Amino acid sequence: MKKTAAIFTAILLIMLPGCESNPLYFRLSSNYFPVSPAGATWEYSIDGGGSKIVTVVDQSVIGERPCWRLQSGADYAYWINEDGRLEKYENHTVLFNGFEVPIYQAWITMFQWPLADGMTLRDSVSAQAVSQGVTLSHTWIRNQTVTGPEVSPNGVWSDCYRIHQEEMVINWIQTAGFTPETTLCARNIWLAPDVGMVIMQSADSLITLSSFTGGEE
């Protein structure tokens, strides 16, 4: 028995240093990208001037799936946050010879829950359409890395996760005179619990949440 006691004690001594508490259960129970209820409003200030207001308008049905419709300016976006993932409806079109050619319409996974430090996500789309006898191809690849929890860079929001996104888009009009057009983009997004996106920072822009109003359930 003495041997057992010694082993047990040794295990405890090894485990106890660094016994730090953090709000893990709070983070687990928080919604890091709320897209409901109707009336919820995020107001962002844009570095260099201007503002952007995003409002949850109502529920809608897109692609036979019930979703939430969010408005920003004259644009609408459709979101679903359920079954452990956040999805956004993408309706991608390409302007070709004066026509807007639809390339694909699909629900794209933006994040998977729960977030954790070091989590990596990779999403991609490869689609093509033929218009006026010409093939238009589109490839989109996005790699995301999650770090945190941390305080947002402006010091306002705690228990945030930072999402580092690297996106590559290749558009190719497969006819004479056109070559594949590749665009690379990197950005950091800070998500705060039960608020959502509080800061989005890229090489040429900085958007900061200035006010948030939760809607009524």
Place this chain on the structure above:
Amino acid sequence: MYKATILIFTVVATLTAGTVNFVFEGVGITPIGGWGENLSSGLAGGLYGDWLFSQKFRAGLGIEGAVFGDANQGSASFTQLKPMGTASLYLRPYGTVFNPGVVVGFGYCRSQLFSGGGIDPASWDLFWRAGIRWNFSLGSPWRAGLGLDLESVMAPEKAGDAFRLTFGVSREVQL
């Protein structure tokens, strides 16, 4: 070191003499509240050594490990490791079919989240547990017990509450 000292003294006091009831429990855990929204119900296993102060009252130490999977066929998992002190009171300790009892536990819970190849910082929090047991004989010297517990991990800002359904087998050993 303060916490470690208390635990060491408790271990030594428990193991120096007397009769110890060793219990192995298998547990199903159901999270209460939003913390388990993206996690499935958990499975746990625990090993406890309870010193019999009397046939009715016993107290000791135990350790339990629990694991929760992803509720949405994703890659998340969540683990808990709980070293604890326990105490229990049984009303009919020699009852072969029906020996009702109450148990309480208090200790530390180490919680850690794994998701998508990432690992969140582990959190060590105090936790408590209280429950009822229906203890019965499996034929000397073995006994078994069915139980229902409520437990709460007292983490900052939000507690991790859960229901536990337990089945345990036990055996008394003279030291």
